[in-house]
Amino acid sequence: MQEHSLVSIIIPTYNRAHLIGETLDSVLAQTYTNWECIVVDDGSFDSSYSIVKKFCEKDKRFKAFQRPGNSIKGANSCRNIGFDQSTGDYVIWFDSDDLMTPDHLEVKLEEIQKAQADFVIAQTQNFSENGFEAPYVYEQKPYGITAEDFILRRIHWYTYDVMLKRNVAGRIRWNENLQSWQDYNYFCKMLLVTTKGHYIPQVLTHRRLHRVSIQQQMTSSFSSFKSALIDVYWYTFQDIKHQISKHIKKEFTRNLMNLSFGLVKEYKIPPRIFQIASLVFRVFGFRGLLFYKLSLVSGACIRKGESLLEVAKSKN
Incomplete structure (x- = not known):
């Protein structure tokens, strides 16, 4: 040494x-x-x-x-x-x-x-x-x-x-x-x-x-846990987006889509919802954005929409 x-x-x-x-x-x-x-x-x-x-x-x-x-x-x-x-x-x-x-x-x-x-x-x-x-x-x-x-x-x-x-x-x-x-x-x-x-x-x-x-304060409930995760994923994506592969970008975006969908099912407005939608459009295109929005509406109204979300996250 x-x-x-x-x-x-x-x-x-x-x-x-x-x-x-x-x-x-x-x-x-x-x-x-x-x-x-x-x-x-x-x-x-x-x-x-x-x-x-x-x-x-x-x-x-x-x-x-x-x-x-x-x-x-x-x-x-x-x-x-x-x-x-x-x-x-x-x-x-x-x-x-x-x-x-x-x-x-x-x-x-x-x-x-x-x-x-x-x-x-x-x-x-x-x-x-x-x-x-x-x-x-x-x-x-x-x-x-x-x-x-x-x-x-x-x-x-x-x-x-x-x-x-x-x-x-x-x-x-x-x-x-x-x-x-x-x-x-x-x-x-x-x-x-x-x-x-x-x-x-x-x-x-x-x-x-x-x-x-x-x-512990931020993870005292599932909704606060998901909101905190959205924040860390969002900021991390912004920090490293120019250094990562398309595959990792898609997985990042899918995580943000899953978390935001989970929040609307709990009747919570996801943080950075408009930024996430913009990212979905860039990564998955118009079709992905359309089905993502439909899944959010379905989740907020009837607490369902998983199949719509899966279509939104599918490879384009």
Whole structure:
């Protein structure tokens, strides 16, 4: 292992005064010591920023920043700010309520260098006040990692599972319009830069489960879940549409059609309905758009229309 390699750990935080100290203690406990930990506060109302500043006073490897008022609020904005302030050869995105195992950095750095990979993916284990759950084991395809598999959600992983090279991270930005599933958007873009990745069959992150989270609020009902998915699919499509195949574009469009149809059956107006209709026309033509609209009308009126939707999604 190259002991001189600097690892940048970038953590956004918001109102985590009761948790962030434990997270930063897990960083302090790392067996690999050449790191910088950049924490960007998103305008907390509690003492989160003061706690981080105390860690900075105790250890100069910690660096604290506050999101400027003219920046978009949210974790993604903070991540982009943190990366701009970082200088490490390798980057790890982490959250302010989760914990690193003591060998988190050491194992990832050793594996990424040994495999000569652009990124590595370790495992995560969820925990709560009730204890630890079984570690999540990611599906590995025999042919390796592809952008298409991730984009179409055949494979996935968590934000904090990944360590990536700086020259890869420097070619990607976090989409600041997204409030949930940000990692899906980010790693779709990463895999269009490189698929030279390596899995590590070892738990290196303990992910805290608790009731208060943006994603849990947004997925508290099927309708809010579908609306949030429409948002992430839409923004991701806009980010990568010039880099993906016609096949992936069709699958993206079909997903948006399915989600919007599901919402109208629940008597909800889908977000971005006019943009989706325009996309359907570009991808499936006039016939596809006609049957898509008919399926929406049928779904809204009699909660049926699946056969119309299938015609709309058929290859033209």
